[in-house]
Amino acid sequence: MLLIACPWCGERDETEFHYGGQAHVAHPADPHALTDAEWGAYLFVRDNPKGEFAERWVHSAGCRRWFNVVRHTVTHDISAVYPAGQPRPNEQGEGTA
């Protein structure tokens, strides 16, 4: 079980949270200008890194707030927790806002 530090409530069990997929997937500025392939890529194609991954979580059994977590997909180490809407903390220069 992961121990996730909700930015509001503090450290809680993983069972209090729900997963929200990859973070920082921006909605296209003009969806009508996209081809079907580009729209499909926006909807369905996500990164699948072996390593650190910025993802969204919601504290559904607690404060019900969404926030972002940087989690290592192999070790489950959580290296950063930050509020939704903020850019990913850029530690090794590999992060993208």
Added chain:
Amino acid sequence: MTVDGFALAHLRRSPLGHLADRFAASSVPGPGGVRLRELPFLTQLNLRLDPTGPAAARAAEALGAPLPTGACQAAGTGALRVLRLGPDEWLVVGPDGAAPTLGDTLRQALGEEPGSVVDVSANRTTLELAGPSARPVLEQGCSLDLHPRAFGPGRCAQTTVAKVQVVLDQLDDEPCYRLLVRDSFAQYLADWLLDAAGESQAPLLASQSAGQSGGNAMKR
């Protein structure tokens, strides 16, 4: 409570009203004891506003208690309790029947500021778990650190107890906890708490019945 002039209060049924006898039977007085009861029909108002805006100060003044400023903090007395649920969200818990007046007061305090005051009294019922053994009973199903070094009076939390979502509020050092639970989960949580209390109280009850008093043995 009236609708078109008809009094409805006598028609109300609290989710755990039928368990009052079992709550009473499971309560163990004295050191190491634990008491469980339902506080039905408490007024609950969900208050959302900008904590830094002018409405926050007006709301605090209207309530006669400061809005808790820190995360997961609670303020006020047992009669009127203000729990901070989120960065811009509070739960005001008051006595039965206070919803209309309290709601109007808060709406006036909110004024034209962005925010909301919603009566959610029917959303949850309240279980009160108190007594020197209340913490060990609760700890059987709650993963939060409830030790006084981490949790105490003036603290509240939204978490799970026995996998059920609750708003947990500690009122005093005895300790006395309030568990605000959805009506539809209340029966399950009450059964679970009765069972957990029975488990932790069993040695105490055995010594009581083996010894002299044996007055308030649990009938389970």
